Structure formats: structure tokens, C-alpha cells
Amino acid sequence: MSDxxxxxQSPPGATDPPPQVTGTDPESRRSAIDRALNLxxxxxxxxxxxxxxxxxxxxxVWVASAALARVEFDEIHPVTDEPIRIENxxxxxxxxxxxATMVETFVGFHPLGVVLVALLGVGVAEHTGFINAGxxxxxxxxxxxxxxxxxxxxxxxxxxxxxAGYVLVIPLGGVIFHAAGRxxxxxxxxxxAGVSGGFSANFIPSGIDPLLQGLTQAGAQVIDPGRVVNPxxxxxxxxxxxxxxxxxxxxxxxxxIEPRLAGTNVxxxxxxxxxxxxxxxxxxxxxxxxxxxxxxxxxxxxxxxLPEGSPxxxxxxxxxxxxxxxxxxxxxxxxxxxxxxxxxxxxVAGTVQDHRDVIKGxxxxxxxxxxxxxxxxxxxxxxxxxxxxxxxxxxxxxxADGLRALNLPPQVTIVGIIALTGxxxxxxxxxxxxxxxxSPIFVPMLMQLGLSPELTQAAYRVGDSTTNxxxxxxxxxxxxVVYCQRYVKGTGIGTLVSLMLPYSVSxxxxxxxLLVAYWMIGLPLGLxxxxxxx
Numbered sequence: 001m002s003d004x005x006x007x008x009q010s011p012p013g014a015t016d017p018p019p020q021v022t023g024t025d026p027e028s029r030r031s032a033i034d035r036a037l038n039l040x041x042x043x044x045x046x047x048x049x050x051x052x053x054x055x056x057x058x059x060x061v062w063v064a065s066a067a068l069a070r071v072e073f074d075e076i077h078p079v080t081d082e083p084i085r086i087e088n089x090x091x092x093x094x095x096x097x098x099x100a101t102m103v104e105t106f107v108g109f110h111p112l113g114v115v116l117v118a119l120l121g122v123g124v125a126e127h128t129g130f131i132n133a134g135x136x137x138x139x140x141x142x143x144x145x146x147x148x149x150x151x152x153x154x155x156x157x158x159x160x161x162x163x164a165g166y167v168l169v170i171p172l173g174g175v176i177f178h179a180a181g182r183x184x185x186x187x188x189x190x191x192x193a194g195v196s197g198g199f200s201a202n203f204i205p206s207g208i209d210p211l212l213q214g215l216t217q218a219g220a221q222v223i224d225p226g227r228v229v230n231p232x233x234x235x236x237x238x239x240x241x242x243x244x245x246x247x248x249x250x251x252x253x254x255x256x257i258e259p260r261l262a263g264t265n266v267x268x269x270x271x272x273x274x275x276x277x278x279x280x281x282x283x284x285x286x287x288x289x290x291x292x293x294x295x296x297x298x299x300x301x302x303x304x305x306l307p308e309g310s311p312x313x314x315x316x317x318x319x320x321x322x323x324x325x326x327x328x329x330x331x332x333x334x335x336x337x338x339x340x341x342x343x344x345x346x347x348v349a350g351t352v353q354d355h356r357d358v359i360k361g362x363x364x365x366x367x368x369x370x371x372x373x374x375x376x377x378x379x380x381x382x383x384x385x386x387x388x389x390x391x392x393x394x395x396x397x398x399x400a401d402g403l404r405a406l407n408l409p410p411q412v413t414i415v416g417i418i419a420l421t422g423x424x425x426x427x428x429x430x431x432x433x434x435x436x437x438x439s440p441i442f443v444p445m446l447m448q449l450g451l452s453p454e455l456t457q458a459a460y461r462v463g464d465s466t467t468n469x470x471x472x473x474x475x476x477x478x479x480x481v482v483y484c485q486r487y488v489k490g491t492g493i494g495t496l497v498s499l500m501l502p503y504s505v506s507x508x509x510x511x512x513x514l515l516v517a518y519w520m521i522g523l524p525l526g527l528x529x530x531x532x533x534x
């Protein structure tokens with residue numbers, strides 16, 4: 001027998017003392033992360049409706065521009081080569097011009113047309129059942145635990161087609177996960193992370209490569225008129241980055257995001273989502289016919305685009321140049337490449353009786369976008385006021401000047417470029433607009449420190465991508481909120497920010513480490529891409 005006293009039994013109904021949890025316990029760390037993300041969600045959702053938030057921010061811009069209009073700044077605008085000036089948005093002529101051009105500002109808001117035109121075709125494909133049938137077939141050959149990396153891979157590839165990922169891959173992420181019995185918001189988050197958080201991770205060259213290259217070359221020629229930058233100077237690095245984004249996105253989605261969503265009920269109106277039973281004979285025939293029509297359409301597009309004298313090429317002869325008609329036609333092509341197989345599927349599978357059913361599918365997709373149209377109206381007005389005021393340019397220039405004054409070691413400077421770009425990205429969403437502003441500053445500045453334009457561009461692309469997914473000022477952010485509300489009605493800005501923050505922080509840290517390690521090992525960034533200058 002043991003001489004140790006028997007343990008005292010707690011009386012019925014007594015509460016056991018809470019276990020002592022150390023700060024290093026994994027569950028403790030997870031609980032702390034959950035509490036922090038829940039706090040961010042509550043604070044974010046306490047913000048006004050996104051449409052009203054854009055209206056308030058526009059008022060802030062107006063007041064700030066009026067207050068700073070008479071202040072003289074030393075920063076030189078890289079485009080005009082003159083001291084930057086804040087334009088008063090509350091002056092009589094500016095307000096009159098604002099009212100006179102309000103319709104043009106709204107109608108010309110780029111994301112609005114992209115979304116509506118693309119969704120006309122996607123809406124038909126969804127209404128006739130083509131997308132549903134394709135997902136059934138996809139789920140039949142993809143293991144449930146591999147859905148996440150497959151979705152992120154598709155999201156990364158979608159960068160080749162301009163903004164296709166925002167209007168196609170992200171909503172399909174929710175549909176795929178919901179059909180597989182997983183939380184749809186996790187699918188939307190994973191797709192959003194791949195499309196926007198990993199925007200510069202792609203192993204397929206796209207229109208953004210020559211667009212950024214042109215701005216980088218112009219910046220380099222400020223101090224070296226003969227310096228030429230290859231459009232694919234970051235290709236190898238962005239290809240390797242694809243693997244990083246897929247692995248990180250997979251781990252975060254399955255280990256962090258989806259467990260956190262376990263207690264979030266799906267309470268949206270999903271009546272238009274058809275159940276995912278097995279495909280019948282006629283559905284298989286419809287799917288085969290639809291895919292055949294899509295292949296024929298792509299073959300015709302290739303036949304028109306590939307010849308050297310093709311009108312789809314740019315004046316320089318490239319197909320992926322930003323000026324190529326092929327790149328400028330991506331959204332209409334999305335419309336056609338979903339409309340045609342959607343109609344074919346509908347007639348063959350028997351889900352469409354006549355043309356009225358096709359128009360009904362378009363109408364249904366547009367009726368679901370009413371809220372986004374309201375958001376786009378106020379967002380377009382805010383962005384115009386913010387850009388016209390020059391406040392964004394002033395903030396970017398002051399940040400760049402502060403970084404230059406620190407005179408840091410090269411590796412630390414590159415990390416600073418990434419961090420500054422990520423911060424500016426919270427205010428200015430367009431990758432090309434930011435680089436047009438920053439490249440005349442960053443590129444010559446780092447060339448004088450012995451760092452190549454190609455390395456500077458790579459650092460910019462990392463910072464530009466990673467914070468896209470946590471700023472409500474990114475033009476497509478409100479659209480992703482709308483996608484989430486389809487499944488969880490109470491989704492707000494805070495909900496989406498709290499979902500995406502783990503991706504953003506992880507991408508920013510790990511991608512920065514990858515670039516520095518890539519540089520230290522000496523692996524080539526891309527074609528004709530040295531690390532040093534001269």
C-alpha cells in the first residue's frame with residue numbers, strides 16, 4: 001500500500017479550479033490569437049456601413065485638403081518635378097467640377113464595369129447549372145483535404161487574366177467549400193488571399209509585368225538614361241513565391257481560419273445554390289458539350305491572337321503587354337467564355353428552354369449586385385477626391401524621404417522599402433498608380449546605394465501584395481464583403497479584416513524573408529536581373 005494520502009474528491013456540483021496555463025502553451029497562444037482577432041472583428045464591425053465610411057472619409061479628405069492647401073512642402077512631385085501642393089477640395093471651382101463630373105466619376109470607376117460585365121456571363125453559367133456541374137465533377141476528382149491548395153493555385157493563376165480572380169475565383173471559393181461541407185467563408189478567405197494577398201506571386205507572365213517594368217525603367221533612367229529593364233526581370237522570384245503563398249495559405253486556412261469559423265453559422269439565403277448530388281447522364285452530356293464549346297472558343301481566340309500580325313497584339317508585337325488588345329479584352333472574354341458554355345450546357349442539359357431563361361440568369365446576377373453598386377458610387381467619389389487632393393502623394397513622399405534619411409544597410413533598406421510600400425498600399429490601392437509615384441523615388445535612390453532597379457521592383461511587389469487584403473480602401477474589398485454576406489448575413493468590414501489579417505502578416509513576414517534569403521543565396525530574380533548597380 002502507498003503511504004501517500006488519497007486525493008480529496010470534490011463534492012458534487014463543486015467547480016474545479018481553473019488549470020494553470022503557461023504562456024508557452026499552444027492552446028493559450030491560440031486563445032490569445034482568437035481573442036485578438038475577435039477584438040479586431042468587433043471594432044471593425046462597429047465602423048459605419050462601408051458606403052457611409054467612404055462618405056465620411058471623403059469629408060475628412062475635403063477638410064484636410066482645405067487645411068493643408070496653404071502649407072508649403074519641400075517634397076518634389078516625381079511627375080511634375082515641382083514642390084508638391086495639396087489641392088483644396090472645398091474651393092468653389094473644385095466643388096462645382098466635382099458635381100459636374102459626378103456621373104462620369106461613378107460610371108468610369110474601373111472595378112464597377114469589370115465586375116458587372118464579367119458577372120453577366122458568370123451569372124448565366126451559374127443560373128443554367130454549368131458552374132454547379134463543373135464543381136460536382138471537380139469535387140469528384142479532388143480530395144477534400146486538397147481543396148485549399150487547389151483553390152489558392154487557381155487564384156494565383158487568375159492573375160494572368162487581370163481582375164478575373166475578384167469576380168470569379170473568390171465567389172467560387174465560397175461555393176466550392178460550401179459544396180464540400182466546409183465553411184464557405186474559409187473558401188472565400190483562401191481565394192482572396194491567393195488572388196489579392198499573393199498578387200505578385202505567379203509563374204505565368206501577365207500584363208502587370210511589362211506595366212511595372214516600364215515604370216521601373218523610367219525611374220532608372222533618371223540617373224542612367226541608357227538603363228534597360230527586362231519585362232520578366234522578376235519572373236523566377238515570383239514563380240518561387242507562388243509555392244510560398246500556396247503553402248502558407250493552405251496552413252493558415254486549414255489550421256487557423258477554418259477552426260475559428262467553426263462557431264459561425266451560415267445563415268444566408270442559399271436558395272439559388274443547387275444541391276451537389278451526383279451528375280446524371282444528361283448533365284454529363286451537357287458538361288461535356290459546354291467544355292467542348294469552351295475549348296473551341298479558346299482555340300479560335302488562339303488562332304486570332306497568335307499570328308504575328310494579329311490585331312490582338314500591342315504595337316510592339318507582344319500579347320501580354322499592357323497595351324495589347326488581348327490584355328485589354330480580358331473582362332469581355334470572361335463574359336463570353338462563361339456565357340457560351342453556360343448557354344450550351346443549359347440547352348443540352350435541359351435547364352434552359354429559350355432565350356428568356358438566359359436573360360433571367362443575367363438579371364439575377366445583376367440584382368444581387370445592388371449593394372455593391374451603392375458602395376462603388378461612394379468609393380469612386382472618395383478615391384477621386386483623395387487622388388485629386390495629392391494627400392496620398394504627400395504621405396508616400398514623406399515616408400520615402402524618412403527612409404532615405406536613415407541610411408540603413410542594404411538588406412534593412414530593402415525590408416524598409418517593403419514595409420513602406422505595404423503601409424502606402426493601405427491608402428493607395430492601384431499597383432501601377434503607386435509604382436508610378438514611388439518608382440521615380442525608390443529606384444534612383446537605391447541605385448545610388450548600389451542596389452539594382454530589378455531588386456527594388458521585387459521588394460515593391462512584395463509590399464504591394466501583402467496588405468491588399470486588410471484595407472477597406474482597396475476597390476474590390478467591399479465586393480468581397482458582399483460575397484461573404486451571401487453566406488453569413490452579419491459579415492462586416494471587421495469580419496473580413498480579422499479573417500485576412502493572419503494571411504497578411506504571415507505573407508508579409510515570410511515573403512520578406514524569402515526575398516532576402518533569395519538575394520543572399522544569389523538565385524536569379526528573373527531575366528537580365530542583377531542585384532547590384534552598376
